């Protein structure tokens with residue numbers, strides 16, 4: 001985007017905040033310069049930092065808008081203030097003006113950060129599970145996890161990959177996928193954030209804040225948990241999730257139950273990335289050797305770890 005275009009865009013977006021004017025910026029984010037801008041604004045008394053964010057699609061914009069306005073303020077976790085939603089012009093329909101929650105995010109390589117992230121997710125899942133069961137959450141329009149469709153697709157991908165030795169897929173893996181999806185059906189439903197990358201847990205003055213809710217859905221909590229689980233180094237870290245879950249909601253979760261959820265979550269996470277790789281290779285656009293070493297191979301190891309802990313999930317009888 002040109003400097004003029006960025007300036008015009010920021011001016012149009014700040015016009016949704018009557019009485020406020022731009023003091024500094026806009027500064028495009030280094031990593032998503034076309035979709036995110038930072039601006040400092042003032043009303044003459046107060047200084048405020050805001051983030052201007054462009055959504056991927058109308059549906060994603062609508063989902064995030066609804067979550068920020070109607071759902072997340074009641075959940076007890078920090079999320080950005082949604083100051084305004086704006087269609088700037090027909091070519092830029094979906095912009096949001098959000099409070100700037102800070103410039104750092106949690107790190108996967110720090111145990112305290114992993115525990116903080118797990119605690120946030122425990123709170124999110126327990127509170128939204130209670131809201132769903134008590135009928136306090138309107139669910140129309142919220143996407144739902146479709147386990148059956150996902151299982152059928154992933155099962156076929158893994159089964160076919162058995163024919164190609166370089167994929168290193170093993171004959172028990174399709175059975176593990178079936179068992180994991182069976183177990184997923186037994187988990188309570190909650191709102192999943194849907195993209196629990198550490199970059200989406202922003203660390204600001206007031207604590208950790210979860211941003212980027214465009215992929216949220218209603219489903220078992222395993223996909224959110226699995227993404228963070230992949231970074232967990234000791235099973236003890238999971239207590240942060242369990243304590244938050246039990247403290248925030250009304251559903252019991254024993255230490256053994258937590259371990260079961262963790263195994264389901266890790267297996268789901270690993271199957272997902274294994275299948276991403278297999279599918280991309282099927283389309284002739286497979287990620288390179290670095291990706292294979294950093295994600296694919298550890299995910300195969302994650303599946304072996306779950307198989308060793310839960311041999312009943314892969315027994316052929």
Ligand SMILES: Nc1ncnc2c1ncn2[C@@H]1O[C@H](COP(=O)(O)OP(=O)(O)OP(=O)(O)O)[C@@H](O)[C@H]1O
Pocket residue numbers: 029031032035036051053080098099100101102103105199200201202211212
């Ligand atoms: N309101 C906010 N306050 C502070 N930082 C933010 C805010 N919104 C986004 N960020 C930061 O910008 C990053 C990118 O924003 P976001 O996650 O919303 O978009 P994204 O869809 O992941 O972008 P892309 O897919 O292009 O990487 C976030 O991971 C977070 O670190």
Ligand SMILES: [Mg+2]
Pocket residue numbers: 195197199200211212
């Ligand atoms: Mg993000």
